[in-house]
Amino acid sequence: MEQLPYKREAFYRRERKSIPAAREFTAWALKDWHAIERLDDVLLCVSEVTTNALLHGVPPGRGFLLHIELCADRTVRVEVHDSGAGDVRLPEPEADAECGRGLLLVAALADKWGVGERDPGKTVWCEFGPPSTTGPNPGLTGGYPPRLSPPRRDKSDSARK
Template structure:
């Protein structure tokens, strides 16, 4: 873990309001997670990135705007990989019930990530999730 912390601990990328931004965001995260040697939960991380990026596109990015994806690797021993999606849309996301036909993305994020939440941003919001990477 000490070798990982010495590498760059923040990566970020801006994406335009386009469908192709979701696979591009997954690839960006896959590269960072691989570079940081954190591949053990890669499938969970990539699924959460897909859900958060898709939610930003569908609900949080007005026409002509985009969203920012930030990855943080922090701590030592009990560190975490934090994924943040910053958008400029209004409203707060909500976890839908399992039986509802659509809108279950945050239900998946809540089930797969160790933590998740929503933070303030002006304009918009930050939806984030974290995965423990400690020993």
């Protein structure tokens, strides 16, 4: 069995189907690691940061890297690396705006989040600490799930450009 910290990453092209694929990959990794206590929060934040990367951070013909880590203290860290320039900050959307609330959701659901520089581009990350409950994992009944196989992906999705 792998030693903590567990790490997985996948590269996605600049296309709409990358967002659900990134969510599926994240769910697979967290289920495989038996780290599903905050699965819904993590998946919603993965949707938001990967969508932002796709819309604002990935130039045409490029892609983004999703990195997921389960640390020794059971903290889940999600990082999205893109090659686009841009300032990432919490927006102040208008009351009737239909978009622009993604990072507000990330800030509300994640225990920590931030932006790091990389050359080229940036890394947007968020962390989810373990629940403060003691005892058995409330998200699992009847024991742990079996080891899971990774989600199926097109061969073209795994090739970096």
